[in-house]
Amino acid sequence: MRKISYGVIWLGLIVVAALTLGVPLGGQWPTRLIFWQLRLPRLLFALLGGAMIAVSAVIFQTTLRQRYLDGSMLGLASGSELGIALWTLCWPKAHTYRVFLGAGLAILLLWLLRQRILKTMAMSSVLPLAGLGLAMFLNAGTSLLTNQQGLLGQSLANVTITDAWSLGIVALIGVLMIQTDQAQLTFFALPQWHVAQLGVNEQRLSWFWQVVAAGYLGAVTAVLGTIFFVGLVLAQVVVRWWGGNAQARLLPTALIGALMLSVSDFFAHSLRYPVELPTGAMLMLMTAPFLMFILWGYHAD
Template structure:
């Protein structure tokens, strides 16, 4: 269980220079609260067998109240197939968005996202190793823990390695963290590519689909770990919102406000990496959500993390549900991986951010 960090000295909550009007913040949250259930119902009802929104709601209400479903076939499609998929997409998007918002403060880089530390590459290498070497000798451990377990383990080991390489004079240096993460990403991507060259075309298709991200075939049991981690991380991070605001102002300003910057950075990195690892393990490599969602919210309501974190989580979840929905209908009956859809939206946004920041990291 996460322990509390030393409290900031009694002082007004430190905020970055730009704070959005309260009316705009309320409007953003209201729009999200209205849009999310509408989009979720639309996503559940869309597929090879279209289901009207009213029937979707009736199945959900029946399960929540314990009443027998009116249509067993619709109940199976909605509750057993589509609902877990849609909810998993929302959880994955929320986790990535929150991790991205935190990392952009921790590494002092507005273009950072959950994959900047190489966590995704490490998870992908471990998962692909299980997918491609599952039938070989020595892969017994990978077969035992499965693809998701291997991905989570790979992400955690990568984080530990990045933290070790990012240490400088007893603390974590943002530039060293970034450089270590980039270097390890290239190394792990090379290993992943090598493993792909050794497999058959049938195996390669499964590997590529996982690497680009998917929530297809999701089951209710797969939601438990992401739900627990996203909820726990969000609650803890909201408790650290004042410290995040102080850290956003710079290490010197945060230290003057009584924040133990080095310890806080360790904790924030651990929480962000745990979120990233948990969602990668169940959805594969989904890019750009952690970049797009926090910045979109920050542009609308400002950088106060008391509001930014929950709004980013809702926006990231909504964004990935829409991406999954588009991936299912754009080239139906084929299905696009999540990473393809998010990249179409994420790359232009990334380039706009580069232009706004004058090309500086």
């Protein structure tokens, strides 16, 4: 069953990649310039970004022992977006490296949250509510500052080559960190007491993982804008569909995330061509039915 699922996802990724790169829009085949400077960076960003949003959610859900949570619900995406808007206002050149900036700002906000909120509210059902309150506050700030709608996310049409390779570097750093020997996400399946008894410093281990998760989310948000709930839903779809512990779910979750964002972006780009629809809105539109599926299953349980 799992092999078939992997096969379906890989097939989906190949199809959407081929369509994004090669399909003629407006009756014209893509020129070499359009292929290399527009379509390829956009596809790479969608594939990597989708994977990173989904993996980020798995990490936050696991390390905070909260099933229905992702980084956007902690205000990290909104904070990162607001930070980029402010930074760019002061120093417009920073916009070129917004992916690194977004990752850094999200990690900084994570550090601030860990000083108090994540210490006292971890594992509490109030945490998602408190996080959403913070996210709404920060999001309102971004909307007022940039005259944008804020909640719908942006189009990936604005992805640059620099964005694509920057995201690749952030993704690679995260993967290398995850591969280290001590990084066992599995420990978070245990209650805190047992983790401590096994000689594991949970604070240090969770910081390590959450830095990766926040960096991933902030980096993608810098281009895509704040996307609420999508990571939560994708991570939980894999829990229901795949099962297995969190460490084992990282790869399938990344693949599902890559597929969902690349498909969403393909539709956002082509449905009303030449009008570009916001990719974030399309992603949320496509993910919402899965949320219904999860909630339906929750009641069936």
